[in-house]
Amino acid sequence: MVDHMIILLRSISAFVILLIITRFLGKQTLSNMNFHEFVTAVILGAIAANFAFNEKMQVIHLLISLAVFTFTSYLLSIIIVKNRKFRMWTEGTPTILIEGGKILEDNLKKNHLTLDTLNQMLRQKDIFDYSEIEYALLEINGKISVMKKKEYHNVTLKDLKKGSKDLGNFPIELIMDGQLLEGNLKVNNIPPEWVMDKLTARGKQLDDVFYAVKGSNGQLYIDFYNDKITHPIDIE
Structure with a gap:
């Protein structure tokens, strides 16, 4: 009977600890897990299972293991946010599966x-017809994103009022984390000077830019680090 109570208490404790760890690591762990978060989740699950049922292992050793993997994952998540090269190495990049309706085998x-x-x-x-697809990408979370050809786009109120514009071009990322994406600029024949002139016209420098993309409609979208939003909204 005593053994049963010990297992019950250890199981409840393991469940509570995992809840706390998940809350600590953030919402990303619950949705779009990347590679290191997936590995962390598997390891933490295995440790928690041992914590609940393996009486031969000391509780303190299991707690140390949980703490080490939790803080390692947390540290990696901080580095990934701050360092794009490390992020690309650990998470990979999206892969184009279909281009212009053609499958890239x-x-x-x-x-x-x-x-x-x-x-x-x-x-x-x-989507049941490949002829509707302009681009299809496999995202780093394993899901697929699809951009339809312009003739298959859903009609919006703006289209009805002004007429549809050419939406056949794929959005081109120009700046990410304050760094020019020189590979994208070169492939799409966009001179870096053009990007810098656009920033200068806005009174900004490269270091001020968090993300910049040339949209499918040819318009330049720029998001700055300082968005001047005094009260960001986050639904709890």
């Missing part, structure tokens, strides 16, 4: 995807 193979899997992912996006 080599990219499917690199990501160990079959046509059946791709078709299923597209059907979940309510």
